[in-house]
Amino acid sequence: MDLDAAAWAALLLSLRVASVAMLCSLPLALWVAWILARKEFRGKGVLSALVHLPLVLPPVVTGYLLLLGFGRNAPLGRLLESLGIGLAFHWTGAVLAALIMGFPLMVRAMRLAIEAVDPRIEDAAATLGAPRLSVFCRVTLPLIFPGILAGAVMGFAKAMGEFGATITFVANIPGQTQTLPSAIWTALQVPGGENRALAMAALAGLVALAAVLLSEALARRVAKRISGAR
Numbered sequence: 001m002d003l004d005a006a007a008w009a010a011l012l013l014s015l016r017v018a019s020v021a022m023l024c025s026l027p028l029a030l031w032v033a034w035i036l037a038r039k040e041f042r043g044k045g046v047l048s049a050l051v052h053l054p055l056v057l058p059p060v061v062t063g064y065l066l067l068l069g070f071g072r073n074a075p076l077g078r079l080l081e082s083l084g085i086g087l088a089f090h091w092t093g094a095v096l097a098a099l100i101m102g103f104p105l106m107v108r109a110m111r112l113a114i115e116a117v118d119p120r121i122e123d124a125a126a127t128l129g130a131p132r133l134s135v136f137c138r139v140t141l142p143l144i145f146p147g148i149l150a151g152a153v154m155g156f157a158k159a160m161g162e163f164g165a166t167i168t169f170v171a172n173i174p175g176q177t178q179t180l181p182s183a184i185w186t187a188l189q190v191p192g193g194e195n196r197a198l199a200m201a202a203l204a205g206l207v208a209l210a211a212v213l214l215s216e217a218l219a220r221r222v223a224k225r226i227s228g229a230r
Contacts, residue, residue: 003196003199003200003203004196006174006175006178006183007180007183007196007199007200007203009174009175009178010174010178010179010180010182010183010200011180011200011203011204011207013091013094013177013178013179013180014159014160014179014180014181014204015160015207016091017091017094017095017098017159017179018098018156018157018159018160019156020095021095021096021098021099021102021155021156021159022102022106022152022155022156022159024095024099025099025102025103025106025155026106026148026151026152026155028103029103029106029107029110029151029155030110030148032047032051032107033106033107033108033110033111033113033114033151034110034114035047036048036051036107036111037111037114037115038114038119051103051104051107052104052107052108053104054100054101054103054104054165055104055105058164059101059162059163059164059165059168060164060165060168062097062100062101062164062165062168063097063164063165063166063167063168063169064168064169066087066088066093066096066097066100066165066168066169067088067168067169070087070088070093070096070169071088072088072089087169087170088169088170089170089171089173089176089177090170090176090177091170091176091177093169093170093177094162094166094169094170094177094179096169097162097165097166097169097170098158098159098162098165098166099159100165101158101159101162101165102154102155102156102157102158102159102162103155105151105154105155105158106151106152106154106155107151108151109147109148109150109151109154110144110147110148110151112147113143113144113146113147113148113150113151114140114144114147116144116147117140117143117144121139121143122135122136122139122140125138125139145219146219149215149218149219150215150219152215153211153212153214153215156211157208157211157212160180160181160204160207160208160211161181161204161208162179162181163179163181163182163185166179166181166182167182167185172185172186180200180203180204181204183200184197184200184201184204187200
């Protein structure tokens with residue numbers, strides 16, 4: 001493949017950004033999915049709409065809003081900079097953009113998995129004296145684990161392919177904020193860069209395919225373990 005050091009650096013940065021974004025959002029996504037699936041409260045529809053808003057907003061708008069909120073001239077951005085936490089035009093900002101864009105997909109997959117579990121199973125375990133946290137960890141969590149895996153993979157894949165919000169918020173600085181989608185876009189702007197762009201696109205496809213295959217293998221393993229436990 002026609003890949004140079006800059007392309008490999010973009011790939012490594014994309015993997016880093018996608019992994020950190022997915023791991024950071026996983027607990028919050030699971031908590032929000034649980035609330036939306038199991039709780040009834042005033043404003044639930046508003047919360048669901050806010051969670052899914054990044055899916056319907058143009059990614060550039062999301063990136064611009066991040067720039068307004070966390071840019072170096074914004075009050076919150078200046079506060080974070082004073083604490084040594086840089087977001088705008090840093091790879092950490094790419095993590096934030098990827099997290100926001102992938103969060104709705106993670107919540108959706110986990111919420112569907114939680115809704116598929118019969119609450120009577122959890123209630124039966126609770127009536128036997130098991131604390132609610134123990135019921136969740138020992139009963140609910142194994143049952144929804146395939147959904148958690150699916151959400152994690154979707155969040156990771158979305159983060160790997162995120163472009164609009166990322167380039168708006170952190171720009172396209174080679175070696176610092178240039179992710180694989182940004183590198184592909186840059187290659188397409190250069191005459192004769194089609195082969196390099198195609199090679200990077202193929203590499204991105206291989207990474208995404210590997211993530212899906214790994215998720216499927218883990219999901220099958222978990223399903224076998226659950227059926228064996230029964």
